[in-house]
Each structure stands twice: as C-alpha cells, then as structure tokens.
Amino acid sequence: MGKIDYIHTVQPGTGGIDDAFLNRYVLMSGERMIPYQWSMLNNDEKSGIIHDFRVAAGEIEGEHIGMVFQDEGLFKWLESAAYYVADHPDSPVRAWAQRAIDLAERAQQEDGYLLTWFQLKAPDKEFCNLLESHELVCMGNVLEAGIAWHHATGERQLLDVAIKLADHLCEYFMQDGPAGDLVPGHPGIEFCLVKLYRETGQEKYLKLAQHFLDRRGTDPEVLEKQHEREWDRPPIFPTWNTFADHTYMQIHAPVRQQTTAEGHAVRASYLYAGMADVYMETGDRELFAACETIWKNLTGKRMYITGGVGSSECGERYTGDYDLPNDTVYAESCASVALALFSRRMFQCTGDGKYLDTAERAIYNTVLGSVSLDGQSYFYVNPLEVWPDACEKNPSKRHVRPVRQGWYQVACCPQNTLRTLAGIREYIYYTKGDTLYVGMYVGGDAQISLQDRKIALHVQTGYPFNSTVDIRTDSQGAYTLALRDPGWSEETDVFLNGSRVEDCVREKGMIYIQRRWQKGDTVTLKLDMPARFMVSHPRIRANSGRVCLMKGPLVYCFEEADNGTNLSSLRLNPDAAVAEVYEPDLLGGTLTLSVSGLRIMEEGWDEETLYRPFRVKARKQELRAIPYCLWNNRGQGEMTVWIHSSGSEVS
Ligand SMILES: [Zn+2]
Structure with a gap:
C-alpha cells in the first residue's frame, strides 16, 4: 500500500469567477453573507460566539452562551473569509478576520485544547464525553480555517493555532490505554487531519485520521462505556437516547464493513470523505471499496433528486432505501455540503465524472437553495413540497419552515453554505x-x-x-x-x-x-440539456404517479406565486411541450419553464362533503416552473417539485 496517484484540487483564489449564473452567489457570499454572519457572531443574543471566545480568553467575565458546538461558527466563517480575502486583500473583512484569529489564539489553552464550551463549563472533562461533545468535528473546523487563511494570506498565525491543537489531539488519542480506543462521536475531523498532513507533511496527522477510522465500529459501545465511566454530569443533550443509536454515528460496524449510508447524514458523508482521503494517501483499497459501496447505496437509493440527503427529522438521518418523503423531509443543508465534499473526493480517487454530477446536483439545487437572494436568511431543512398551513399546524411538519430564517440556534447550515459558496472554486x-x-x-x-x-x-x-x-x-x-x-x-x-x-x-x-x-x-x-420530464424509481412511494422537470443539473419547482394555491390539484402530461423562457426581471434573471397542464376543479364540492363517488373535472392551466434553488424568494407560499402526472405512465 502507498499513496495513490490521485487528482488534486486547485486551491481557491487562483482565478476569477465571472459567471452569469454563479456571480450572484459569489458576490452575495462576499458582500452580504460574510458581513451578515460576522454581525451574527458578534451578536450575544443570536449566537454569543465572539462573547464565548472573549470569556475563554479571560477578557470579560461571563457564562458560556450557546451550544457545545457553538465555536464551529467562528472557524467556518474564518475559512470563508480566507477565500474572500484571497481575492480582496484590502477588504475590511481582513481586519475582522484578524480580530477573530487573535481572539482564537488568546482563547487557546497552553496545551493546545480549544473549545470554549468545555473550557468554560467543564474544564476538567475535556474529551470525557465524545458520545455527545462534538469536540473533534469542531476542532476540524479550526484546522480547515488555519489552512485556508495560510493559503489566502501567507500568514501562519491561525495555522499555528491549528497545529498546536492537532498536536494535542495526536498526543491524547494515540496513547495506550482507554483514550487510544476512542473515536469521534461526530466524525468530521478525519478529512481535516488529512488536509493538515498535506499542508505540513507531518505524518502523525494522517496516522491519527487513520487511527480514528481503524478504531471506528470495532467496539460499537466504546463511547457509551466512556460516558458511563467518565461523565458524571447531566447529559449535554437530554433527549439524546431517543435517536442516537449506533448507526446514528456510524459506529455500528467497522468502517470497511459498512455497506449502506446510515445515520445522521452530515456525520455520514464527513466520515466517508475522510475514508476517501485516507485511501488517497495510503492506498488502502478496502477503505475505498467501502466508499464505493456506500456511495452506490446513497445515490442509488437514498438521495432526493435535489441532492438532499437524510429524510428523517428524528436524528437528521438516513432511514431505509427509497424512503424519501417530500413534505416531512429533512435534507439538511449541511448534509448536501457534506455529500458534495464526499463526492468530490471520489472524483479525485477515480477521475469519474459521475461523482462531480452528484456534487453539482447537491450544490446547484440544495446548497444554493438554502440561502435567500439577499444572503440573509437560510433554510436548515430543504423540503421538496411545502404547504405552509400544514407546516404551522401539523407537529410532524413543524421542522419544515415555509420561509428561510434569519438565524438558527444551531447555525451550522448558514455557515456551511457560506463556506461552500465562498470556496466554490475548489469544485471547478x-x-x-x-x-x-x-x-x-x-x-x-x-x-x-x-x-x-x-x-x-x-x-x-x-x-x-x-x-x-x-x-x-x-x-x-x-x-x-x-x-x-x-x-x-x-x-x-x-x-x-x-x-x-x-x-x-x-x-x-x-x-x-x-x-x-x-x-x-x-x-x-x-451539452445535450433540454428541459426534461423526470420520473423516479417506482419504489419511491412518495413520487408514485408524479413527474418533475429538470434542465441539465437544475431541478425545477412550482410555486404558488406562479401557479395558485393547492399545487396538489395540478396535473402534467409528460408528453407536453416545455417552453424555456429567460426572464431577465424575475428573481435576478432566470430561465423559467412553461408547460400546459391541468387543474382539478373544486366546483361542485361543498363545505360538508369530504368524499364522493368518483367524478373529476379539470381545466387547462399554463404552469410555470422556476429553478428549485430560487424558491421562496417571493414571500411565503406553497411549493412542489413533483407534480401528479395526467399521462399514461405505462408503455
Ligand atoms: Zn446544518
């Protein structure tokens, strides 16, 4: 075994994007999202992130605000700022970032440890509860930010913080004894360690990534045992036991024996990305074979047409094959970011363009769709069908927000979306x-x-x-x-x-x-990319008898603003001609698709009748579809990707 001859990404900051479609997102990420999210980091009520670092640095008195993983916001923002500053060295973003880097450096402990929640709330319990703590995935963000800032500016300050932290991790987790058996409860540091190995040439970082993968799943209960042994406080997440089983954190089997995409969808693809990275550096074919098998299951049976993944709100996770409901969906934005990271690495391993098709599907539909056109509101959950009344009144749909939110208590998605858009060049x-x-x-x-x-x-x-x-x-x-x-x-x-x-x-x-x-x-x-009607595998129950429209990588959707209410009463014949119209004044300029369809009429129904013998009347209606990534930029309303077919499905 040894390093394989893999394909290298070209670092962002090496060219200028001037693209009719992506410009709006690239500009928005730099000019709106970075300043907006900086203001959120500084907002004690919304996030408390800067506050927490200042307390940890001993500059102000106070309690830790926010979740155990709150720190990730600072480092994902710094990574995004690095991509921006590479092209805009004179921007004020550089000074903001410098303040954040100075603060992170001051908050870091002498031994290298850096996570403000534990430093302030449980200083004697570092790494004592990896089941719940998110420590290692957050620390991965420090590594990525340090590397990105070094590339952007040539400055080592944040990279040195990252190295000091990574050295501490190597020392702690590579020792003999119980600590050497532990693995991250939330995978996601593995690919960051490989990145740091590539950056520094220090093999111990690769070895630690490999170690975490080798240990993972050899004892599925290792983290519960640690919790039992070392954590004498209330649980960090009181409802943890209701959803966090072994598959939730991909610890149910050794990674080389895993065959299906399981559990929490962000954890899953972060883990698989780390497996692909370690394969590239070590030539470990078993790791790669597992990646291929899992990837086939993920994209062949468990992925929405939008590149959304993880269909259940409970556990934000994968469920089973073909279980892809459109309206109680989860499809967290971060999970699509993670899928793109995994898919890109699979391309680097193989040179097979199909992996980039999937990365593009995830980014051009779900990730772009997770942010509003003004860059200041975000989806966490990315539904393929929304009926706002039901989201409000039906508790099983309450997680599906019909409009983007300005911020979230758990703000992973806005930050992950920002770093993907700011660093989009890594995919090109x-x-x-x-x-x-x-x-x-x-x-x-x-x-x-x-x-x-x-x-x-x-x-x-x-x-x-x-x-x-x-x-x-x-x-x-x-x-x-x-x-x-x-x-x-x-x-x-x-x-x-x-x-x-x-x-x-x-x-x-x-x-x-x-x-x-x-x-x-x-x-x-x-390219051969006319607008096309699409149909899903017959086993996806939610889409039975339904069709949708795609053009190239873009999934289209139907909104109430164009098509009226009750989109479920619309019918489309997949033999109908689809007209493609570029509308310069709509949603910042977009190509819409128009097609002649039908609407089931409500005439003849009264207030007291819910059912009646079969009799359906329909009238013609011109329907207009817009790219899914642009939905919900015209106020609250219904939306659907899949429409019932009025044509014959059987030939
Ligand atoms: Zn998220």
Whole structure:
C-alpha cells in the first residue's frame, strides 16, 4: 500500500469567477453573507460566539452562551473569509478576520485544547464525553480555517493555532490505554487531519485520521462505556437516547464493513470523505471499496433528486432505501455540503465524472437553495413540497419552515453554505500529471499550475441555462484537457476552433483532448440539456404517479406565486411541450419553464362533503416552473417539485 496517484484540487483564489449564473452567489457570499454572519457572531443574543471566545480568553467575565458546538461558527466563517480575502486583500473583512484569529489564539489553552464550551463549563472533562461533545468535528473546523487563511494570506498565525491543537489531539488519542480506543462521536475531523498532513507533511496527522477510522465500529459501545465511566454530569443533550443509536454515528460496524449510508447524514458523508482521503494517501483499497459501496447505496437509493440527503427529522438521518418523503423531509443543508465534499473526493480517487454530477446536483439545487437572494436568511431543512398551513399546524411538519430564517440556534447550515459558496472554486479545476480537469462549467479566468507551468484558461458560458461552454486557452504547450461529460447529457458535442472533434477519448464521464495547444485555441462543448420530464424509481412511494422537470443539473419547482394555491390539484402530461423562457426581471434573471397542464376543479364540492363517488373535472392551466434553488424568494407560499402526472405512465 502507498499513496495513490490521485487528482488534486486547485486551491481557491487562483482565478476569477465571472459567471452569469454563479456571480450572484459569489458576490452575495462576499458582500452580504460574510458581513451578515460576522454581525451574527458578534451578536450575544443570536449566537454569543465572539462573547464565548472573549470569556475563554479571560477578557470579560461571563457564562458560556450557546451550544457545545457553538465555536464551529467562528472557524467556518474564518475559512470563508480566507477565500474572500484571497481575492480582496484590502477588504475590511481582513481586519475582522484578524480580530477573530487573535481572539482564537488568546482563547487557546497552553496545551493546545480549544473549545470554549468545555473550557468554560467543564474544564476538567475535556474529551470525557465524545458520545455527545462534538469536540473533534469542531476542532476540524479550526484546522480547515488555519489552512485556508495560510493559503489566502501567507500568514501562519491561525495555522499555528491549528497545529498546536492537532498536536494535542495526536498526543491524547494515540496513547495506550482507554483514550487510544476512542473515536469521534461526530466524525468530521478525519478529512481535516488529512488536509493538515498535506499542508505540513507531518505524518502523525494522517496516522491519527487513520487511527480514528481503524478504531471506528470495532467496539460499537466504546463511547457509551466512556460516558458511563467518565461523565458524571447531566447529559449535554437530554433527549439524546431517543435517536442516537449506533448507526446514528456510524459506529455500528467497522468502517470497511459498512455497506449502506446510515445515520445522521452530515456525520455520514464527513466520515466517508475522510475514508476517501485516507485511501488517497495510503492506498488502502478496502477503505475505498467501502466508499464505493456506500456511495452506490446513497445515490442509488437514498438521495432526493435535489441532492438532499437524510429524510428523517428524528436524528437528521438516513432511514431505509427509497424512503424519501417530500413534505416531512429533512435534507439538511449541511448534509448536501457534506455529500458534495464526499463526492468530490471520489472524483479525485477515480477521475469519474459521475461523482462531480452528484456534487453539482447537491450544490446547484440544495446548497444554493438554502440561502435567500439577499444572503440573509437560510433554510436548515430543504423540503421538496411545502404547504405552509400544514407546516404551522401539523407537529410532524413543524421542522419544515415555509420561509428561510434569519438565524438558527444551531447555525451550522448558514455557515456551511457560506463556506461552500465562498470556496466554490475548489469544485471547478483539478490537475494530475499533465492533465487539467474542468469539473464544473463556470465562466471566468483561471491561472492553473500544471507541472512546471501556468495554464491560463478563459471560460465563457451561460450554463446551466444555456448548453454551450467555450473554453479558450491563453497558454501554449502540450497537455491534456479533461472536460466533464455530465451523465444527463446524452450526446455531448465537442468542437475545436469551430470544427467538430471526432477523435477525443470519452471515458467514465470525462472527455479528454490531448494536443499541443496554441494561444487562443478554443474548445466548445455543446451539452445535450433540454428541459426534461423526470420520473423516479417506482419504489419511491412518495413520487408514485408524479413527474418533475429538470434542465441539465437544475431541478425545477412550482410555486404558488406562479401557479395558485393547492399545487396538489395540478396535473402534467409528460408528453407536453416545455417552453424555456429567460426572464431577465424575475428573481435576478432566470430561465423559467412553461408547460400546459391541468387543474382539478373544486366546483361542485361543498363545505360538508369530504368524499364522493368518483367524478373529476379539470381545466387547462399554463404552469410555470422556476429553478428549485430560487424558491421562496417571493414571500411565503406553497411549493412542489413533483407534480401528479395526467399521462399514461405505462408503455
Ligand atoms: Zn446544518
């Protein structure tokens, strides 16, 4: 075993995004979300995060405010700020971030430990309750922020905080005795440790990641036993026992023997991402085989069409195959962020474009849809069907908010969404040897280091509303360009300087063009992406007899604002023609889909009749669908992705 020859991500901050579709999100993340979330970090009533660090640093007196994992907000914000500052070194964000870094450094204990809840509320109980504590996943955020800030500014201060913390973890968890048997209750530090290993070359960080994976599931009760042995206080989460079983935290079996996506959906994909990363560095085929098997189950049987995952509110978790209800859904934003992280790593392991199809599905639908167009309100739960009255009155739907919220007591999702948008470039370009991969089609300029030279690319596209992508190289020389050929594009045409290329290699969702490039050479991709009716696997009960619309990676939805109330009474014939209309004044400019459908009429029903012998009347109605990621930007109202079909499903 040994390191495999894997595909590398190109660090954000190495090129400019100028993309008709993504600009709004990139601009919003920098100009609205970062300042807004900074104000939330400083707001004692909403989060108390800065307050907690100041108390831990001994600057003010006070009690810890907020949840045990509250600190993660500071470090996810710092990671996002790093991506922004890389492009905007003169922005005030840099000074805010510097204040936060100074504060984190002052709050860190001499031994390296850093988590304000334990420092202030249970200083003698650090790492004594890994079942509930979230300590290690939060510490992973410190590592990621330190690395991102170092890349953005060249400054080591936060990286040194991260290293001091990681050294403490290595010392604590790699010792002989009970501490050496422990694993994180919430996985998520494993891939961060691998990142720190890659950053520093210090093998002990990789070894600790490997150690956590090797131990996990060998004794499913190890954390309960620790709780029993070392935690003599009330539980951190009083209702923990009602949902946190062994599958909840993926500790039910050794990781190499796990075959299905189980438990808390964020924990799950963070764990799988760590497994993929450790495979890349060690060549441990068993780990990779488990990742492949789990990935097949996850995307083949347990994922919403929007890339949402984890269908149950209880435990924010996976349930069973094909159990994907649309209206009592969970599909936490963070779970889609985590799925994108896992999928991207699977691409890095294999070069198979299908993994990036899934990352893009999760990001372009659920992650983008989790934030409002003004960047100041967020979904935690991402439903595919909303009836606001029922969300208000039906306790089993109360977790499904019909409108985005300004902040959450547990604010993981706004922060995870921000760092994904601010760092979106990590998904676009990749390199391996003399091959430059374009994994997502995003307009703009990029300077990419490939072996010993710099390649300049200019991408122009109206994707995902438009099917043409132009990629111009402004550098000369021989190398291979690998372009993702999305699974949904049934026939992708490739042109070089206007002439069709017949001899390019097409393999595992990628198109390879190898040549000696001249300055100005332009590759044009024509993707096959008309608006299409989609149907789900017959075993997804919730979607039986229903269809939905997609265009390329975008899932579309129907809103009350366009289609009236009671969307469940609409019917669509999947043979109907779909008109694609770009509407510059709608939702910041968007492509809508219009299709002629039917509405079941209520005439003839009175207040006292709930049921009657079968007799249904319908009238024609023009229906309009908008991209799912843009829903709920026009006030509260009903929304649905899936519509009942009026056509014959059987052929
Ligand atoms: Zn979340």
